[in-house]
Amino acid sequence: MKQATETPALFGPERTLFGMFTPASGTTMPGVGCLVLNTGVNHRVGPHRINVKTARRLAAAGIPTLRFDLSGIGDSVAARSALEFRAQAVADMKAALDHLEQAHGLRRFLVFGICSGAENGLALALADPRVVGLLTFDGAMFLTPGTRLERKLRRAAAFPLNAAVRASYPWWKDLTLWGAGDAAARARSLARLRAPLSPRPPSDDDIFAANAPQSSAADHEAKLQALLARGVALSMMFSATYNATDRQRDMLGALRHSSVFERAEYRFWPDVDHTGTTLAMQTKLLGAVEEWAVRVAQKVALPAPRRAEAVPPPTREKELHPA
16 A cells, blocks of 8 residues: 555644544545544544554545544643533534535545544534544444343453452352351342343443443434434444454344344444454454445545536638638
8 A cells, every 4th residue: 555645734713633634545535535533532543553544544545534633632732612521522523524624625524433432423423414424433332231241241251260359259259158148248249240230331340431321222323313314324333342242233232123223334343352452453444444434435425526628629611611
């Protein structure tokens, strides 16, 4: 792949947002660009440089791409406004689209985000009609009680049952006292074993606590339906980090029977983790992102500007016999 030529960009109302623009090379998709978002507090490079690789790969496929830092992350200055986090993120992302439109003539946009970037991308797509495609990776999850229980059991089985591990799990200690007639221990044990069955989001010690759903499954479904009704191309991908298996769209199990899946894409990667740690994982993830982006961009690309047709010179006959 040809080495990408990237240019820095300052934009926003006070020019405090910083990003890197990667122009398209070769055949371009007229009027279509892509926005690649921060993952958590990782700056625009992304975990394991995944944002850099994504931008360069899409640019080589004909889609100009901007990866930038939200206010207060990386090289972007913290906002002086009193907006709460999500509202400020939407304002920043809209400023990025404005920059791409004004500086590069782009009018339709694809958005790619991982984890918190997926949630921010969803908020932007709902707020700005210029977004015509949204690809999320490990965004909000709405698990069934059975999936949460399976995950808990898999995690417990993954550890060797030695004394140190048993001592670190209070519920295991409670179970060892079950036959000793300790009623209090039995009550604590039952409470902990029943915890995965309670209809609540992941606890604070969960690896996805920072990305825990902030709305109900019904609210989330309504948001997805609104995007689909507007014609937004929606694709949701999930890694095996939370649970090793996915039988029936388990990561969105609470929406399993929704009509969302008649139009939205859903994909589970059993051999890819949350941040694409290995090169093999990144190869699969980048290939999927490129395939989706090119397919969507080809559908939504603006018509190429028509060239003015040359007026043919008058024939010899017309010159000899003018009308």
